Amino acid sequence: GPRGAMVMLVRIVNREETSMAFALHPELVPVIARRMAAGPPPPPAERGDWRRLRADGEAGLAAVEAELPQFADVGRREFTATSHDGARVPLRWYTPPQSGETQSGETPEQPGPAVVHLHGGGMILGSVQLFDRTVAGYVAESRVPMLAVDYRRAPEHPHPAPVEDCWAGLAWLAEHAAELGVDPARIAVMGDSAGGGLAAGTALLARERGVELARQILVYPMLDDRNTRPDPVLAPYTGWNWDYNHTAWHALLGDAVGAPDVPCAAAPARADDLTGLPTTYIEVGELDIFRDESLDYARRLTAAGVSTELHLHPGCPHGFDRLAPAADIVRRSRADRIRTLRSL
Template identity: 50%
Template sequence: MTTKHLVDPELAALLEQIPATVVTDENLRQIRAMSPRASANSPQFPTITVTERFIPGPEGAPDVRVLVYQPTSVQGVVPSLLWLHGGGYIMGSADAEDLTVKNIVSALGCAAVSVDYRLAPETPYPGPVEDCYAALKWLSTHADELGIDPNQIAVGGSSAGGGLAAALALLARDRGEFPLAFQFLLAPMIDDRTCTLAQPHPYTGEFIWRAEANYFGWRSLLGQEPGGTDVSPYAAAARAEHLEGLPATFLYVGALDLFLEEDLEYARRLLRAGVPTEFHVYPGAYHGFRMVANAQVTRTSERDLLAALKRAFGPARRSNEHSQASHA
């Protein structure tokens, strides 16, 4: 059975261009080499500066590479975004999502730090999430230097990046050292048990990120078979027993995405835990549909995301703008 008849017509053409690839230990290096990177033909953003930094990593681990985005057209203290790239925990880079981050920074006038966390299977859990925590620590403790408000830090990402964002929000809540104001999770990869379902959803996961890749990603991150009883919630956020006290959340997923049901369930549990949550399911959309930038469903999802972030940053921005006006 195929679900092609359910795909949004504007998203269908891309499926003919992307071959169905099975990820293995043997071909992972080659697939990484083929992964998209920042293009020299990307739009220019003259009001954003980008600097590469190497910040202290977790204890006993290497420094973490980050890209720091700062708006030059905004005065005063600004909110900030900690961005975690996607790639199934096994591939991807901060550079590959440069345009995504610049679009957000440009639209909202915030700063951003994009994290090049270490990848599995070379670095299994907890390495990747601890790299992200190190970035949060650096961002929070260097707020004055960076011109950001340490109480207005949002964390977000897509796919595995969304999974790491959800795990980082749990870790930050439980350690109680650095506050997060908001989390946005774009089709997050948060539940290894999806790999072991006896009756998987019959209409999800046919395209882009399929069950075989999902299994490989989770096995690589966990260093063991997915679906066991001893998986940490800081590896797979859906494993968390309690979601109370998490920051306000924006979460979306495509109706044909392999992660549909795990994301639906996480949103339900967030709401049951009293976490302010906005949740969207986009019809006809498979995993990674944002690659079709001009599709109406992609534009809608971008509008929803930016509106949610703008609301999350709103009080601080209004206060900052009032302060600027009073000193004018």
């Protein structure tokens, strides 16, 4: 998260690592440095301390979100879906200005696309509210409506609750497509970090349950529970590190982490068969601990005959877009996401 990135930059600026194979993107250094001006970041949460990780992560998300425009002209409506165990899952439906429903409540004559958005947060933190302006910004710029799912989080609600809640949101949108002016053949799933993993897991459930998605949009997705051993080359740059990843996956899966029978809906990298999945967009930073699992997933998707667009951003750590939204590298990344959304 943002605070972890500050710790990362402190190490780099102080030259604690002298033989680096990679370098932080030069556009990111001054932006992140300005974030450090308020004072040194707190020490990182220890492995297994999900409460501290949640508190620090949500404080960082709230600070970043507060810097974004409110997008007050984007429509927001609250709904609920029912999950696999009867739990009620809050949903927030975002519509572009002057589109979606008319003032009279009538839907457009021609149905259009929609996206199920799943927020990030390592499966253990985050909420629809903490990503409200982020999602509204996507909707305002792309003019594609989005349904944000406030899925339950681990460890209070371990697998399968989070991904089943996401599936419930997708099923709800498909069921209510006509009244919302949505073409059910043009529904996509999208998420970043843990939300990207949940989007990939939801796409696997959709394939299994006979729902055809138009696309999956995976932004530095969290896909593989086995990724808990540090890479010393990447270590100086990590905001979301391997201790955090260990904490997050154990919160979701308990002692099953790393075992051979982890279900692919929980960790999509475990899927043996990727055929029949929707057209895919994947992006990840070169300095992200999710880099290799994202690249491998893209490779396996194309090998399975799934059309896949892949972006590897040089010099970018996890969450680079939220750290420095004005940097050119971030603007290019966002333009690719908006182009992908508009193509629906």
